Amino acid sequence: MFVRNCWYVIAWDHEVPPDALFTRTVLGEAILLFRTEGGEITALRDRCCHRLAPLSKGRKEGDCVRCGYHGLLFDATGRCIEIPGSETVPAKARVQRYPVTVKNKWVFVWMGDPAKADLALLPDNFSCDDPGWDYLPGYLHYSTPQQLICDNLLDFSHLSYVHEKTLGGTTAIAQARAEIENVPRGIRVTRKVHDVPPPPYYKAVRQLPGNLDRWFIYDFLLPGTLLMHSGGRPVEDAEGDMSRAVRLHSCQTVTPETATTTHYFFQQGRRVEEGDHSIAEALYKSLLVAFEEDRAMITAQSQAIDADPEAPMMLLAMDAAVVRFRKLVAEAIAAENGEPAAPAQPAVREERAARSIA
Numbered sequence: 001m002f003v004r005n006c007w008y009v010i011a012w013d014h015e016v017p018p019d020a021l022f023t024r025t026v027l028g029e030a031i032l033l034f035r036t037e038g039g040e041i042t043a044l045r046d047r048c049c050h051r052l053a054p055l056s057k058g059r060k061e062g063d064c065v066r067c068g069y070h071g072l073l074f075d076a077t078g079r080c081i082e083i084p085g086s087e088t089v090p091a092k093a094r095v096q097r098y099p100v101t102v103k104n105k106w107v108f109v110w111m112g113d114p115a116k117a118d119l120a121l122l123p124d125n126f127s128c129d130d131p132g133w134d135y136l137p138g139y140l141h142y143s144t145p146q147q148l149i150c151d152n153l154l155d156f157s158h159l160s161y162v163h164e165k166t167l168g169g170t171t172a173i174a175q176a177r178a179e180i181e182n183v184p185r186g187i188r189v190t191r192k193v194h195d196v197p198p199p200p201y202y203k204a205v206r207q208l209p210g211n212l213d214r215w216f217i218y219d220f221l222l223p224g225t226l227l228m229h230s231g232g233r234p235v236e237d238a239e240g241d242m243s244r245a246v247r248l249h250s251c252q253t254v255t256p257e258t259a260t261t262t263h264y265f266f267q268q269g270r271r272v273e274e275g276d277h278s279i280a281e282a283l284y285k286s287l288l289v290a291f292e293e294d295r296a297m298i299t300a301q302s303q304a305i306d307a308d309p310e311a312p313m314m315l316l317a318m319d320a321a322v323v324r325f326r327k328l329v330a331e332a333i334a335a336e337n338g339e340p341a342a343p344a345q346p347a348v349r350e351e352r353a354a355r356s357i358a
């Protein structure tokens with residue numbers, strides 16, 4: 001049900017302490033993260049090979065982790081190197097190790113075939129670690145499937161309604177038509193909205209005199225990562241004059257914890273030349289309010305779906321990006337399972353329906 005040959009964000013870099021154990025579940029597998037003495041992160045299955053106790057209940061000893069139940073000691077590769085009371089250690093005494101890497105403050109684990117772990121497939125979350133951009137890192141936990149959050153991020157028409165008093169501020173966003181293109185391992189969504197009032201949350205950045213032209217341009221990539229340039233510029237400013245524009249860059253990613261729960265990592269960076277760090281703090285506060293609006297709506301939607309899982313959804317033109325991304329996911333899962341590359345039939349029908357409505 002999930003693409004496995006992908007890098008999934010498991011944590012912000014700062015969440016993994018230098019001298020203690022950290023655990024988080026991804027795709028239903030509890031994963032232990034800890035740092036070696038050199039500071040490098042290791043990712044092991046958080047389950048002792050002896051009697052399956054979570055290793056995170058044990059302790060870090062230098063570059064190793066000791067199980068807190070009967071004391072087996074594992075090195076950073078997952079190999080057991082000591083069994084209390086035993087002279088020898090069987091070769092099969094080991095726990096699974098996951099490829100792990102850090103890029104621009106995000107810690108990624110590779111959940112598929114380790115031989116296929118390819119650093120070239122990491123997303124370009126540059127603004128998470130760029131001196132030109134400033135932000136506060138965010139994390140939310142969702143008690144809903146990951147797919148519903150992807151759907152939400154793929155269709156910004158909801159900004160007009162869910163975020164009427166925060167990110168939206170106008171129904172023109174829902175009325176504007178999004179352009180969708182293919183990019184490697186994802187899609188690019190471009191939505192431009194002309195001559196609209198500044199959204200309430202822009203006040204965190206600056207007071208703007210009149211109406212704006214706004215833009216949202218983002219790539220949405222497997223397994224569920226949004227990388228977006230967005231902003232707004234006073235309509236009366238000359239073409240190309242960005243001196244009063246608000247320019248933001250967002251990196252957001254949704255990682256399934258289980259089939260029904262999800263980790264949501266996010267940030268919205270702003271240009272450092274716009275002022276001091278208090279702007280990033282104010283922006284973060286406003287963003288949290290908005291993302292709670294999403295969480296409340298998606299959680300309620302998820303509960304309504306659970307109450308009657310067979311109830312059909314209606315496809316509309318606004319769902320084109322949702323349909324396209326769902327098809328991509330279905331194709332990637334089929335390819336991993338050695339099934340024909342053709343997309344799942346329902347997805348094909350859905351896209352046709354969306355196209356015909358559009």
Ligand code: FES
Nearest residue numbers: 048050051067070
């Ligand atoms: S369960 Fe880990 S040492 Fe026994």
Ligand SMILES: [Fe+2]
Nearest residue numbers: 158162163294
């Ligand atoms: Fe939203």
